[in-house]
Amino acid sequence: MSQQDLDALLNLIKADRELRNQLAVCTTPEQAKEIITAAGFAVSVDEILSLRSGIAAMELSDANLEGVAGGGDKYSNADTCRNRGCPGG
Numbered sequence: 001m002s003q004q005d006l007d008a009l010l011n012l013i014k015a016d017r018e019l020r021n022q023l024a025v026c027t028t029p030e031q032a033k034e035i036i037t038a039a040g041f042a043v044s045v046d047e048i049l050s051l052r053s054g055i056a057a058m059e060l061s062d063a064n065l066e067g068v069a070g071g072g073d074k075y076s077n078a079d080t081c082r083n084r085g086c087p088g089g
Contacts, residue, residue, distance in 0.1 A: 001047050009041050009051075 013020055026032040029048040036043050
C-alpha cells in the first residue's frame with residue numbers, strides 16, 4: 001500500500017463513523033481486511049496490523065471528547081457562576 005493510499009484510508013476511517021465502528025468490532029486482521037477491501041483499498045494482513053496503531057491514535061479519550069463537545073472547563077461551570085457571579089451577568 002502506497003503512502004498516498006494509506007493516507008486516503010486513514011482519512012476515510014477518520015471521517016466515516018460507520019466504517020470505524022465496523023473495524024472496531026473486528027476480532028481478526030482478516031475481518032478488517034475484508035472491510036477495508038470492500039471500501040476499495042488493497043491491503044495485506046501485515047499492513048492491517050501496522051495500521052492498528054495509527055487507527056488507535058485517532059481515538060479520543062473521554063476528556064478530549066468533552067472538550068471537543070463543549071463539555072466545559074473550570075471557567076464555564078454553571079455552579080461557579082451561581083456561587084460567585086459571572087462577569088457581565
